[in-house]
Amino acid sequence: MKFTLKDYQNEAVIDVLNNLRKARKRWREDAERHAFSLTAATGAGKTVMAAAVFEALFHGDDGFNFDRDPGAVVIWFSDDPSLNEQTRFRLMEASDRIRHTDLVVVENSFNRAKFDPGKIYFLNTQKLGRNSLLVRGFDGDEEEGIFPTMRPDLRSHTIWETIRNTIEDPALSLYLVLDEAHRGMGAQNGERGTIVQRLINGKGGVPGIPIVWGISATIERFNNAMAVSTGRITLPPVTVDATRVQESGLLKDTIVLDIPDEVVGDFDTVLMRRATDKLKEASDEWEKYAKQQESDEFVTPLMVLQVPNTPNSRDVAQALDVIFQRWSEVTENNVAHVFGDHTTQTFGNYSVPYIPPQRVQDDTWVRVLIAKDAISTGWDCPRAEVMISFRSATDQTYIAQLLGRMVRTPLARRIPGNDRLNSVDCLLPKFNKQTVEAVVRALREGGAENPPTGRILINPKEMKPNPAVPEEVWEKFVSLPSQTRPQRGAKPAIRLTSFAHELASDGILPGAGGIAHEAMHKLLDKFIADHATVFAEKRKSVMTVEGRTIIADMRSGGISDGTFTAEADDVVIGDAYRRTSRIISPDIARTYTLERAKRHPEAEDDMEQALIEAREDVATLHLMENLQILFDKEAKKLTEKWFRDFGSHIKKLSHDRQDAYRQIVALSTDPQDVDLARPVSRFEPTKVRETNGAETDIPTFTQHLLCDDQGLYPAELGTWEKAVLKAEQQRDGFKFWYRNPDRPSQDSLGVAYTINDDIKIVRPDFIFIAKAGEKIVVDIIDPHGFHLADALPKLQGFAQFAENHTGLFRRIEAVAETGGRLRFLDLTSADVRDAIKVATSAEALYNSSVAGDYN
Numbered sequence: 001m002k003f004t005l006k007d008y009q010n011e012a013v014i015d016v017l018n019n020l021r022k023a024r025k026r027w028r029e030d031a032e033r034h035a036f037s038l039t040a041a042t043g044a045g046k047t048v049m050a051a052a053v054f055e056a057l058f059h060g061d062d063g064f065n066f067d068r069d070p071g072a073v074v075i076w077f078s079d080d081p082s083l084n085e086q087t088r089f090r091l092m093e094a095s096d097r098i099r100h101t102d103l104v105v106v107e108n109s110f111n112r113a114k115f116d117p118g119k120i121y122f123l124n125t126q127k128l129g130r131n132s133l134l135v136r137g138f139d140g141d142e143e144e145g146i147f148p149t150m151r152p153d154l155r156s157h158t159i160w161e162t163i164r165n166t167i168e169d170p171a172l173s174l175y176l177v178l179d180e181a182h183r184g185m186g187a188q189n190g191e192r193g194t195i196v197q198r199l200i201n202g203k204g205g206v207p208g209i210p211i212v213w214g215i216s217a218t219i220e221r222f223n224n225a226m227a228v229s230t231g232r233i234t235l236p237p238v239t240v241d242a243t244r245v246q247e248s249g250l251l252k253d254t255i256v257l258d259i260p261d262e263v264v265g266d267f268d269t270v271l272m273r274r275a276t277d278k279l280k281e282a283s284d285e286w287e288k289y290a291k292q293q294e295s296d297e298f299v300t301p302l303m304v305l306q307v308p309n310t311p312n313s314r315d316v317a318q319a320l321d322v323i324f325q326r327w328s329e330v331t332e333n334n335v336a337h338v339f340g341d342h343t344t345q346t347f348g349n350y351s352v353p354y355i356p357p358q359r360v361q362d363d364t365w366v367r368v369l370i371a372k373d374a375i376s377t378g379w380d381c382p383r384a385e386v387m388i389s390f391r392s393a394t395d396q397t398y399i400a401q402l403l404g405r406m407v408r409t410p411l412a413r414r415i416p417g418n419d420r421l422n423s424v425d426c427l428l429p430k431f432n433k434q435t436v437e438a439v440v441r442a443l444r445e446g447g448a449e450n451p452p453t454g455r456i457l458i459n460p461k462e463m464k465p466n467p468a469v470p471e472e473v474w475e476k477f478v479s480l481p482s483q484t485r486p487q488r489g490a491k492p493a494i495r496l497t498s499f500a501h502e503l504a505s506d507g508i509l510p511g512a513g514g515i516a517h518e519a520m521h522k523l524l525d526k527f528i529a530d531h532a533t534v535f536a537e538k539r540k541s542v543m544t545v546e547g548r549t550i551i552a553d554m555r556s557g558g559i560s561d562g563t564f565t566a567e568a569d570d571v572v573i574g575d576a577y578r579r580t581s582r583i584i585s586p587d588i589a590r591t592y593t594l595e596r597a598k599r600h601p602e603a604e605d606d607m608e609q610a611l612i613e614a615r616e617d618v619a620t621l622h623l624m625e626n627l628q629i630l631f632d633k634e635a636k637k638l639t640e641k642w643f644r645d646f647g648s649h650i651k652k653l654s655h656d657r658q659d660a661y662r663q664i665v666a667l668s669t670d671p672q673d674v675d676l677a678r679p680v681s682r683f684e685p686t687k688v689r690e691t692n693g694a695e696t697d698i699p700t701f702t703q704h705l706l707c708d709d710q711g712l713y714p715a716e717l718g719t720w721e722k723a724v725l726k727a728e729q730q731r732d733g734f735k736f737w738y739r740n741p742d743r744p745s746q747d748s749l750g751v752a753y754t755i756n757d758d759i760k761i762v763r764p765d766f767i768f769i770a771k772a773g774e775k776i777v778v779d780i781i782d783p784h785g786f787h788l789a790d791a792l793p794k795l796q797g798f799a800q801f802a803e804n805h806t807g808l809f810r811r812i813e814a815v816a817e818t819g820g821r822l823r824f825l826d827l828t829s830a831d832v833r834d835a836i837k838v839a840t841s842a843e844a845l846y847n848s849s850v851a852g853d854y855n
Helices: 007-030 046-059 081-094 139-144 159-168 191-201 220-227 242-247 268-293 313-326 396-404 436-444 471-478 492-505 512-530 532-543 570-584 586-598 607-623 627-651 655-665 719-729 791-804 830-838 842-846
Strands: 033-039 072-078 103-105 119-124 173-179 211-216 232-234 254-258 302-306 335-337 345-347 350-352 368-371 384-389 423-427 455-458 461-465 481-483 544-552 559-567 673-675 682-684 687-689 695-697 734-739 751-755 758-762 766-772 775-783 811-818 821-826
Touching: 007 033, 007 046, 007 173, 007 211, 007 242, 046 072, 046 081, 072 081, 072 191, 081 103, 081 119, 081 173, 159 173, 173 191, 220 232, 254 436, 268 302, 268 313, 268 384, 268 423, 302 313, 302 396, 313 345, 313 368, 335 350, 384 396, 396 423, 396 436, 436 455, 455 682, 471 734, 471 766, 471 775, 481 751, 492 512, 492 586, 492 627, 492 655, 512 532, 512 586, 512 607, 512 627, 532 544, 532 570, 532 607, 570 586, 570 607, 570 627, 586 607, 627 655, 655 673, 719 734, 719 766, 719 775, 719 811, 719 821, 751 791, 758 791, 791 811, 791 830, 791 842, 811 842, 821 830, 821 842
Parallel strands: 033 211, 033 232, 072 119, 072 173, 103 119, 173 211, 254 423, 254 455, 302 368, 302 384, 335 368, 384 423, 775 811
Antiparallel strands: 345 350, 461 682, 481 673, 544 559, 687 695, 734 766, 751 758, 766 775, 811 821
16 A cells, blocks of 8 residues: 555454455355445545555455455446546555556446456446446346347447356456445436346346445445345444544544624625635645645645536626735636536636546646535545635535535645644635524534534634743643554554654664564574474474375275375465464565575575575464564564654654654554644634524633733633633642643644543643743643543543653643532542542542542
């Protein structure tokens, strides 16, 4: 893969491959047909996950413990040929093991008896429709008159015959991938529904495809189709948690909605100027960021101008006038449209060309894109940073749908601490304070079709770093540890070699890969030497295959048996070698084989034989007990040492390089520490809407690490939170406070905790900065109720965090109200932590002697 999978993507790929393995095995052994679904919200990277699955399916993947299927054939089916083309391009973009020749668009000239293994064939509804040349002449449905019977000249096989022959070939395994599987399956969809049902169930002498995998943002209709399918077993669905997608940084954190304050009036040109200003600000900020990072990752922001289905030419021309007058760098040559009729449109004196939606992201000459609704299925444009919609207040669904296509982050990662670059702006001239709530609801309740959204803010203000905060405070802040969510299936050896590769690439540790491999080779040498006798015995067992001979006496009816041994062949040894590779990683298995071969006494005379014997040695290792434990421990030890030794060097790198290391840190089955990022921009609401419709100002506070131009920070605080803030501000040495964001950004401190065998992240409410003598000290205070089921697990997480970070924080306290007064638990106290470990109730802890009165 060209991309490193996000943690949720990696877990989804593991689950998909497990389902494919089961389905393939049961089809070959018992001719059972299976189906399952992958459900992931828009923006989750479904095509990237599919690319990882196909690489493992066609080539095997030791990282996923998955053997290749040498007879695998994939049909990728969707409604739309342009969507197929987009998918084909994205698969090539994501995979470095799938060749472009393995991605075959089935055209009308396609004519083969069977599909070839190791290839993905793209089909769509039209290609299997009754008028398609691909199906003409197939006699399976002549009695129903669905398909014409005249076969085109020179065509020896229809597409249905190709599918049937592939299914019936015992050397091949046919997989059907239904892209956007909610589409085209219902009876109401006519011919499309008939075609998909036929692929699933079979008909007219063509059996149903053995293995069906549906990929979609919403899978209900797929499940309904499976419920009425015949002779097919449904495997457990693979579902990606939408919150994990938001945490990953692939989607923008904040949607900013700007509306007029007045209820009545024409605000089109006012907000049009504001939208242009926002486009210019976004362009300046991205240019500034690229220079700051010394990066060639340059983002060219785009404005989407959304118009009604029948736009008024004069109104659009007026909007373009405002843009060109407000920002002279944008001209008529920077405007395009994506209307359905694909022709050049005239708006006043302006001629605006059509551009295919899939080209908008890469054709950076387009700075203003005129659109009507959601543009097209599967379309997205990460560089679209600003949208202004002239849709009416009754069109909130269309606005939400189009906005949902603009939430991918341009660099596929979150910009640390920068809300401006992690947000998308939407301006709604036709809306007011009452009607905008419909857009907010549509965004939040749009269902699985829309991507998960972070914060949705109406007319917020931008907070910047407080100029009163000295640099030493910020240095202390960015040194604080935050914890990552662990990754299921992560392997310490792969983490080590990935880390070594990055260190060498950045010139931090030249030759890091060789150093890592040498260290692990020494461990393996010592392990073999320490267990020489057992290793020799295991090696013999690898080199021989034992069997049993059954002898039946046909006259007496007696049965006797005996045993035999045979020398193992290359296939047996190769299988054993792959099993070892999954323990020590394919890279280390390869280099260790070569290293042992070089040390072989006869290497100079016969290197080939030396390599064979070394490979046999490595193949033996998978049979040795405790190898996995010792190997993983050593790999983890060296990785953590390098993180300690080179952490300061990594902090000096650009954000994109730091993000690469951050992902490697997270490649662990345990929560890992990462440093906090310094916040440079944060949007905060300044007004709150009451239930009666009235708006009131959100209270503001001083001495926050971020503030507006008056030194104030707006914060909606509960009763306990207000009491905590007031008490902390009155303590000796208090300097500043920080409202810890309740979202997965790099400037939010997170603490891992376990609930129902699932590890989650809790984000404490407050971080307080104080001066104790000449030292800057930090306190974490978290007012949190004990009535929810996660109260005790969170306390246990805080206790473990405090134990692991002794001395880094002056105080870590959990606060709750009981009996009309606030009580606290001091997590830095060993006695308190011991009590939490054995507790069965959070409430009992706050009422016990280990808690104290908070004041």
